[in-house]
Amino acid sequence: MSYQFEKLLSENCNHNSKDVSEDDFENLSQTSSSILRENSLDELPFLNNIVDLETKTEEHVTAFLKRRYVNKQIYTWAGQTLLAIHPYEDIVSNYFNDTSVPCIDSIISKIWFRLSRNIGKNNQAVVISGESGSGKTYSACLAMKCIARFQKNKKKEPTDNILWQAWSSVPLLTAFGNASNEHNNNSSRFGKLLQLQYSAGTIVGAYIKTFLLEKSRVTGPNYQEGNFHIFQQILESVDDDTLANLYLNKDTAYKIAPKPENYLKSTYSETVKSLKILNITELNEILTILAIILNLGNINFFIKNENGYIAKDSYKFLIYASKLFQIDSDNLTQLLVTKTFAAKSKGNKRDTLYTSPCINKEECKERRNCLMRFLYNNLFLWLVERINEQIYAPESHKLIGILDVYGFEIFDTNTFEQLCINYANERLQQYFVNDHILKQRNELVAEGFSVDDIDTTEYSIRVGLLDGPVSVFGILNEECAMKRFNTDVFVNIRLADTLRSSKYFDTPGNNFSTCFVIKHFAGNVTYDTKTMLYKNRDKVPEEMISFLKDCKFPFLECMLRSSNDTSSNKTLLNKFTKSLDNLMQTLNQSDVHYVKCLKPNSFQIRGYLDEAYFIQQLRSNGIFDIFKLHFQNFCIRYNFERFIRKFSKKLYNCLQNPLKSEFHLGKKYIYLTEEGYIAFELLQYISKSIAARKIQKYWWKHRERRNRAAVTIQEFFKRIFFKKKRCSIENFIELSKMSSDIPLGRDESLTSTTSENYFANSCRKAEEYLRAHQFNRNYEGEQLSLTLEKHFNSLQTKPFKRVLFSGDHIISYNRLAEIPVRLHLSKTCIPYSNLLPKSELSKGLADIF
Numbered sequence: 001m002s003y004q005f006e007k008l009l010s011e012n013c014n015h016n017s018k019d020v021s022e023d024d025f026e027n028l029s030q031t032s033s034s035i036l037r038e039n040s041l042d043e044l045p046f047l048n049n050i051v052d053l054e055t056k057t058e059e060h061v062t063a064f065l066k067r068r069y070v071n072k073q074i075y076t077w078a079g080q081t082l083l084a085i086h087p088y089e090d091i092v093s094n095y096f097n098d099t100s101v102p103c104i105d106s107i108i109s110k111i112w113f114r115l116s117r118n119i120g121k122n123n124q125a126v127v128i129s130g131e132s133g134s135g136k137t138y139s140a141c142l143a144m145k146c147i148a149r150f151q152k153n154k155k156k157e158p159t160d161n162i163l164w165q166a167w168s169s170v171p172l173l174t175a176f177g178n179a180s181n182e183h184n185n186n187s188s189r190f191g192k193l194l195q196l197q198y199s200a201g202t203i204v205g206a207y208i209k210t211f212l213l214e215k216s217r218v219t220g221p222n223y224q225e226g227n228f229h230i231f232q233q234i235l236e237s238v239d240d241d242t243l244a245n246l247y248l249n250k251d252t253a254y255k256i257a258p259k260p261e262n263y264l265k266s267t268y269s270e271t272v273k274s275l276k277i278l279n280i281t282e283l284n285e286i287l288t289i290l291a292i293i294l295n296l297g298n299i300n301f302f303i304k305n306e307n308g309y310i311a312k313d314s315y316k317f318l319i320y321a322s323k324l325f326q327i328d329s330d331n332l333t334q335l336l337v338t339k340t341f342a343a344k345s346k347g348n349k350r351d352t353l354y355t356s357p358c359i360n361k362e363e364c365k366e367r368r369n370c371l372m373r374f375l376y377n378n379l380f381l382w383l384v385e386r387i388n389e390q391i392y393a394p395e396s397h398k399l400i401g402i403l404d405v406y407g408f409e410i411f412d413t414n415t416f417e418q419l420c421i422n423y424a425n426e427r428l429q430q431y432f433v434n435d436h437i438l439k440q441r442n443e444l445v446a447e448g449f450s451v452d453d454i455d456t457t458e459y460s461i462r463v464g465l466l467d468g469p470v471s472v473f474g475i476l477n478e479e480c481a482m483k484r485f486n487t488d489v490f491v492n493i494r495l496a497d498t499l500r501s502s503k504y505f506d507t508p509g510n511n512f513s514t515c516f517v518i519k520h521f522a523g524n525v526t527y528d529t530k531t532m533l534y535k536n537r538d539k540v541p542e543e544m545i546s547f548l549k550d551c552k553f554p555f556l557e558c559m560l561r562s563s564n565d566t567s568s569n570k571t572l573l574n575k576f577t578k579s580l581d582n583l584m585q586t587l588n589q590s591d592v593h594y595v596k597c598l599k600p601n602s603f604q605i606r607g608y609l610d611e612a613y614f615i616q617q618l619r620s621n622g623i624f625d626i627f628k629l630h631f632q633n634f635c636i637r638y639n640f641e642r643f644i645r646k647f648s649k650k651l652y653n654c655l656q657n658p659l660k661s662e663f664h665l666g667k668k669y670i671y672l673t674e675e676g677y678i679a680f681e682l683l684q685y686i687s688k689s690i691a692a693r694k695i696q697k698y699w700w701k702h703r704e705r706r707n708r709a710a711v712t713i714q715e716f717f718k719r720i721f722f723k724k725k726r727c728s729i730e731n732f733i734e735l736s737k738m739s740s741d742i743p744l745g746r747d748e749s750l751t752s753t754t755s756e757n758y759f760a761n762s763c764r765k766a767e768e769y770l771r772a773h774q775f776n777r778n779y780e781g782e783q784l785s786l787t788l789e790k791h792f793n794s795l796q797t798k799p800f801k802r803v804l805f806s807g808d809h810i811i812s813y814n815r816l817a818e819i820p821v822r823l824h825l826s827k828t829c830i831p832y833s834n835l836l837p838k839s840e841l842s843k844g845l846a847d848i849f
């Protein structure tokens with residue numbers, strides 16, 4: 001046991017509850033550990049964590065995962081990382097509501113557990129990674145569904161529920177940001193980090209951060225690929241009248257929106273519903289922008305005498321687009337077929353602007369495409385901003401991040417977008433290995449665990465090759481900054497000359513090739529430098545912005561406000577690298593949980609796991625490195641002081657033997673497995689209940705004794721009081737007797753007035769007596785007055801026959817009531833029982849009132 005910990009234990013020995021005996025703990029700990037053992041056996045009919053395998057060779061692990069996959073067990077733990085194999089069939093429902101097996105739900109329950117008990121960092125994140133089409137977005141949706149089940153206040157109307165609104169953003173952003181490609185008919189063409197704001201068991205807000213939309217797709221997807229789903233949705237589902245207002249027609253072939261074989265039949269109604277849930281009312285404006293893009297895409301050009309012109313057959317589309325822009329068609333023509341450039345003027349004068357015609361069709365097309373990309377990208381950013389306005393809670397809260405970025409991509413032709421996407425995956429993989437595996441390894445070694453070496457240099461070298469000082473990005477950015485005329489071949493030669501020494505870089509083909517190869521963690525990808533510089537510059541001509549500002553369509557102004565700073569000289573790679581740096585910072589502030597999505601084969605066939613293909617994914621994902629860290633099962637750690645404050649020394653002493661394997665004492669921390677932590681909490685709870693019950697028992701005993709003592713004292717005092725009272729009544733009776741025993745007629749000096757005085761005196765004394773004894777209309781008082789009344793009336797004193805008492809007053813002493821009178825001095829449950837019938841009042845008690 002660590003010295004520090006021992007010291008703390010001895011310092012804190014007074015901390016324990018004295019009510020619970022060591023034996024109680026002993027018994028409890030035995031019971032609970034046996035419960036835990038039984039549970040784990042019940043819950044794990046098969047092994048479900050590959051670190052528990054006895055033989056951990058690559059072949060063994062693959063065979064084990066294959067067996068699970070064939071048994072339709074698509075989820076498996078690799079330490080604390082969840083492996084999810086794409087089933088290519090709908091079997092996920094088997095896992096619903098069962099957190100005992102590895103699945104997305106178990107990750108979310110872990111996160112919920114941590115947040116609700118303040119374990120670990122304030123923020124939690126799920127990083128879902130994998131190749132394109134491996135099921136990342138699907139897993140992200142499952143995670144959100146699971147959070148919805150966990151959160152409190154389920155009864156709230158769905159429309160008031162932030163999570164419901166955040167959930168509605170999924171089909172909306174899918175429609176605008178997903179498209180079909182050869183790997184996946186619903187491939188995300190942007191990266192997304194959804195941050196859910198958590199407070200006291202509820203999601204109170206959310207925020208969506210997006211990364212680099214593949215905007216080049218909007219000008220026309222690659223062969224057999226689709227454009228963003230929204231275009232098909234409009235052309236298929238919007239009614240004819242609305243389409244006519246948008247200058248669109250179902251019979252027209254729109255070049256940018258081909259229908260690939262495997263296109264996703266997503267529904268427009270779902271998109272509209274999501275807009276409604278998110279209170280986005282600008283549906284018409286959105287449709288107009290999309291209609292402009294569709295019409296612009298059909299505009300063709302021809303060149304005559306080195307001047308660009310709009311082709312006659314496509315002139316109508318130009319007219320439609322300018323009507324939708326609400327600007328004169330000549331302005332649009334001018335924008336598309338001429339270019340403006342600024343020439344430096346002498347002195348401090350402003351630059352002079354010159355206009356020159358586009359000299360070839362490609363230039364005209366590029367200007368048109370630039371306008372379409374700019375419009376679509378800004379529409380997308382505006383949409384994300386509007387969603388965030390609706391779902392964001394301004395107060396700071398704990399965060400649950402769900403990161404779903406585009407998956408690693410290898411196509412026949414890979415260009416700038418694939419370079420960015422694969423770079424993002426490379427960064428995430430590097431983060432996983434460096435900040436998750438390596439950091440843990442070093443900490444574990446420092447804490448006394450013995451862990452094998454893990455070589456992570458290859459991941460850093462590859463990231464350095466892409467974005468370091470001498471790197472692919474460095475050269476592309478430099479070429480953009482120099483603004484010199486350079487061909488794609490030249491850029492490729494420069495890349496090859498500079499980076500040839502790296503073992504992760506290669507240049508296939510001859511000197512005129514425009515291709516280079518990067519050996520990524522997930523495979524070799526051949527990139528084409530064609531259009532790379534152009535796309536990297538990401539420049540929107542000034543005159544295009546002025547044109548949009550001149551248009552009378554008011555929505556354009558709102559949209560431009562959400563746009564990025566177009567005047568900035570930063571390249572797209574600069575911006576993208578920066579956004580990924582921010583993402584890494586966000587992850588650094590969170591406890592990160594990993595879901596690695598894997599594809600069983602490259603043919604999208606269900607029930608078949610291609611071992612060679614699969615093993616490569618495991619290798620490149622760093623899954624085999626996880627074996628070296630199987631200590632990471634100790635996923636909860638406390639520093640000693642907090643541990644002792646939370647649990648007690650006695651609890652620790654009792655549990656250290658039965659739960660020996662569930663915790664580890666390091667130099668700074670005590671490490672617990674989740675089972676260990678639950679056992680500690682369970683026993684602490686039970687021990688507190690025992691202590692509480694004991695305290696209750698003592699308290700009841702004490703109260704009983706106190707009550708009994710009070711009763712004894714009361715009895716004693718009552719006895720004395722009654723004795724005294726009886727005494728004083730007797731005295732009074734004696735006194736009254738004396739006053740009434742006046743010998744009438746015998747002594748002439750004693751007149752009737754004298755006798756009357758005597759009687760009146762007696763009565764006054766009787767009243768005083770009653771008052772002095774605190775006559776308060778209670779039973780005792782009543783008894784007393786009745787006793788006195790009886791006594792007076794037995795005296796037969798002349799001329800006063802009867803004396804009638806009410807409380808501490810004599811109310812009648814000159815004549816008897818002619819009817820039997822009962823005076824009720826306290827309220828009874830019989831209504832009006834304290835009143836006499838009116839008819840009887842005059843006869844009996846007229847002098848009373």
Ligand SMILES: Nc1ncnc2c1ncn2[C@@H]1O[C@H](COP(=O)(O)OP(=O)(O)OP(=O)(O)O)[C@@H](O)[C@H]1O
Pocket residue numbers: 086087088089090091092130131132133134135136137138139183184186187188189405406407408597
């Ligand atoms: N566990 C699963 N059960 C059933 N279908 C699934 C499962 N996982 C994924 N799918 C389906 O597979 C397809 C691809 O999944 P998804 O879009 O989530 O992949 P992705 O990794 O996000 O791809 P990309 O990186 O291209 O966006 C989708 O149609 C999805 O519905």
